[in-house]
Amino acid sequence: MMFKTRFLQVLIGFIVVIVGFTAWSFPDTSEETVDTWTEEAEDLQTEESSEAIREQIEEARDEFDEPPVDAVVDDVWKGIPGYNGRVIDVRESYENMKEHxxxxxxLLVFHDTAPEVTYRDLPPTPFYRxxxxxxxxxxxxxxxxxxxHLPTILNELNEQDVQATFFLEGSWxxxxxxxxxxxxxxGHEIGNHAYSHPDMASLSAEEIKQELENTNEVIEATLNEEPDWFTPxxxxxxxxxxxxxxxxxMxxxxxxxxTVDWQNPEPDAMVERVADNIHPGATVLMxxxxxxxxxxxxxxxRIQRQDLEIGPISSVMSENRVTGGTSQAPADEEEADEYWSNE
Known part of the structure; x- marks a missing residue:
C-alpha cells in the first residue's frame, strides 16, 4: 500500500514537470497571442522604417538646401537684389511621407530663409537685373x-496670363x-517714366525732382497708385x-x-534677338x-520655353523664390529633437 502511494506521488510529480516543460517550450499560440506578436513586429518594422525615412530626409538636405543670397552693389551691374535660400523641413517632410x-x-517640404540684406537696404543705386x-x-x-498698339499688347499679355510693369510718362x-x-x-504694375520724356542726365536737381514729382502726382490722381519704380x-x-x-x-x-522695337525691326527678328539674349533675372525693354x-x-x-517665368519688376526684383517654400522659418533643432523623441 505504501509502495503504491509512493508510486502515485512520483507519477503525479513527473506529470507536473512534463506539463511545465511543455508550457515553457511551446508558448501559447492562441489567436490573441499571435495578434500580439504581429503587432509587436509591425511596430518594430514601422520604427525602423521611420528612422530610415528620417535619415534619407536628413541626407537630402545636403543636396537641396540652399543658403540665402544678400543683395549687393556690384561694380558692373550696380544693384543686385538678394534671393531667398531654402531648407528642407524634416518634420513636415516626414509627416508627408509617414503614411506612405x-x-x-x-513630398519634401521646403521653407524659405530670408537674406540679411535686400535691395531695400542698399544705398541709392540703379538696378539693371x-x-x-x-x-x-x-x-x-x-x-x-x-x-x-496698346490694346493688342494688353490682349496678348492677358491671353498669356503675364503681368508687366508699364512705365508711364506723366504728360501721357x-x-x-x-x-x-x-x-x-x-493688373499690371505702374511705374514712373518722368513727365516730359527729357534727358534726365542734363537736368538740374530741381528739374529732376519736378519731373518725378509731377508724374507721381498725375498717376496718383488718375490711378490712385504711387509708383515704386522709375526708369529714365x-x-x-x-x-x-x-x-x-x-x-x-522710388x-x-x-x-x-x-527689343530695339522703336527701330521698327521685323517681329521675328526682334523675338529672336530677345530669345538669344534672355537670361535668369533679365529685364526686357519694349x-x-x-x-x-x-x-x-x-x-x-520663347522665354517660357527656357523655363523662365515672366512678371512685373517688383516681383522680379523681390527676394522671393520663383518656386520655393512657404516663406516660414523652419522649426529649430530643439523643437525637431523633441518631436522625434516622441515618435
Missing amino acids: ERYEEE ANPNKEMVGFVINVAWGNE VRDQPRLARMIQEE PSGSFRHEVVEIAHELD YTVLWTVD HPTEPTAEGIGEMIE
Whole structure:
C-alpha cells in the first residue's frame, strides 16, 4: 500500500514537470497571442522604417538646401537684389511621407530663409537685373506714345496670363487717362517714366525732382497708385537722378535686354534677338510699337520655353523664390529633437 502511494506521488510529480516543460517550450499560440506578436513586429518594422525615412530626409538636405543670397552693389551691374535660400523641413517632410512608409522626393517640404540684406537696404543705386539665381524675367514697357498698339499688347499679355510693369510718362497719363486705367485694370504694375520724356542726365536737381514729382502726382490722381519704380527715358541718367528718385521712395531700374522695337525691326527678328539674349533675372525693354504688338505673344512663349517665368519688376526684383517654400522659418533643432523623441 505504501509502495503504491509512493508510486502515485512520483507519477503525479513527473506529470507536473512534463506539463511545465511543455508550457515553457511551446508558448501559447492562441489567436490573441499571435495578434500580439504581429503587432509587436509591425511596430518594430514601422520604427525602423521611420528612422530610415528620417535619415534619407536628413541626407537630402545636403543636396537641396540652399543658403540665402544678400543683395549687393556690384561694380558692373550696380544693384543686385538678394534671393531667398531654402531648407528642407524634416518634420513636415516626414509627416508627408509617414503614411506612405517610404521616402519620396516629391513630398519634401521646403521653407524659405530670408537674406540679411535686400535691395531695400542698399544705398541709392540703379538696378539693371534681378538676382541671377532667380529664374524669372521682368517686362519693362515704356509708354509715351503708341496708343494704337496698346490694346493688342494688353490682349496678348492677358491671353498669356503675364503681368508687366508699364512705365508711364506723366504728360501721357494726363492726356490718356482712359488708356492708363485700362493698363491698371488688367493688373499690371505702374511705374514712373518722368513727365516730359527729357534727358534726365542734363537736368538740374530741381528739374529732376519736378519731373518725378509731377508724374507721381498725375498717376496718383488718375490711378490712385504711387509708383515704386522709375526708369529714365532713353536710359539717360546720372547718379543724382537715382538719389532723388530714392528720396521720393522710388527705385531706379533699367534693362539688360533691349527689343530695339522703336527701330521698327521685323517681329521675328526682334523675338529672336530677345530669345538669344534672355537670361535668369533679365529685364526686357519694349514700347507700344507695331513689332511688339505683333511679336510679344511669340516672345513670351520663347522665354517660357527656357523655363523662365515672366512678371512685373517688383516681383522680379523681390527676394522671393520663383518656386520655393512657404516663406516660414523652419522649426529649430530643439523643437525637431523633441518631436522625434516622441515618435
